[in-house]
Amino acid sequence: MKNVIVVGSGPAGMMSAISAAKCGHKVTLIERNNKIAKKLYITGKGRCNVTNKKTIENFFENVLTNKEFLYSALYTFTNEDTIKFIEDGGTQLKVEQGDRVFPISDKSVDIIKSFEKHLHKNKVKIKLDSKVSKINVENSLIKSLVLSNGEEVSGDNFIFATGGASYPLTGSDGKLFDEFKKMGHSIVKLKPSLVPIELVEKWPINLQGLTIKNALLTLYKNNKKEISFQGDFIFTHFGISGPIVLKMSRYIFENNIIL
Numbered sequence: 001m002k003n004v005i006v007v008g009s010g011p012a013g014m015m016s017a018i019s020a021a022k023c024g025h026k027v028t029l030i031e032r033n034n035k036i037a038k039k040l041y042i043t044g045k046g047r048c049n050v051t052n053k054k055t056i057e058n059f060f061e062n063v064l065t066n067k068e069f070l071y072s073a074l075y076t077f078t079n080e081d082t083i084k085f086i087e088d089g090g091t092q093l094k095v096e097q098g099d100r101v102f103p104i105s106d107k108s109v110d111i112i113k114s115f116e117k118h119l120h121k122n123k124v125k126i127k128l129d130s131k132v133s134k135i136n137v138e139n140s141l142i143k144s145l146v147l148s149n150g151e152e153v154s155g156d157n158f159i160f161a162t163g164g165a166s167y168p169l170t171g172s173d174g175k176l177f178d179e180f181k182k183m184g185h186s187i188v189k190l191k192p193s194l195v196p197i198e199l200v201e202k203w204p205i206n207l208q209g210l211t212i213k214n215a216l217l218t219l220y221k222n223n224k225k226e227i228s229f230q231g232d233f234i235f236t237h238f239g240i241s242g243p244i245v246l247k248m249s250r251y252i253f254e255n256n257i258i259l
């Protein structure tokens, strides 16, 4: 039995902690906030779009780049496994338009409760208000983690699941990447993905709140048509948002198209 330390209590950290505990290890989940999974609360506009009921093959059709990277993960733990995992934790799910899966209650907090149930069942120790600020390395091995209050945490194995850098208010500020760099890891440059688009033009502000159904959104670069997506979008106080806009944002950043 190893003493496993997992840093970050988002879905990735909680799942890692539960999996390590199921393998018979003693697991401590460390989180800087005073509650677990803060970002999960705001997912899906507070409803959490847990997964999709479509086939796994269909999932891959919607991944723009490097889909091979996901094969092993998605075939090892499928969308059906995710649904079973959440329902085993006591939260019933429903399927909505587009085969999207949500909690019946429409409350993301119920998804967190499911995770909590699995964490407690598998005796994962949760340590809140514990921000990791430094990683002590000796002979290429992690010796301990230093928390911002000076406390040191040691273990046999460490898993870092501290998220990206989006929505820093939820705790994921990307600061630990500097520590990983010092340890010799190469870090892929962080880019925004699936985000609303800010517009230079000011006139769309007058239309904020207006949803356009089944629109065709086309991206042009140097007057050349790059790609189009069909679906719904909404005008906001800064530009545009909605399903096809989020999809388009991914394309803009993946292809380094700066408008």
Ligand SMILES: Cc1cc2nc3c(=O)[nH]c(=O)nc-3n(C[C@H](O)[C@H](O)[C@H](O)COP(=O)(O)OP(=O)(O)OC[C@H]3O[C@@H](n4cnc5c(N)ncnc54)[C@H](O)[C@@H]3O)c2cc1C
Pocket: 007, 008, 009, 010, 011, 012, 013, 030, 031, 032, 033, 036, 037, 038, 039, 040, 042, 043, 044, 045, 048, 049, 050, 051, 130, 131, 132, 133, 161, 162, 163, 164, 166, 167, 170, 171, 172, 173, 174, 176
């Ligand atoms: C507005 C919004 C809506 C979304 N809606 C959906 C949706 O409906 N469905 C969906 O599947 N996905 C959705 N997502 C994406 C989803 O939230 C993320 O993919 C997911 O949260 C990533 O999980 P994670 O565990 O990798 O990281 P995170 O959820 O970011 O968790 C990382 C955790 O690590 C902690 N942490 C960071 N640094 C430290 C440190 N130094 N010490 C200790 N703890 C630390 C953070 O506090 C945080 O709790 C949405 C995202 C946003 C922003």
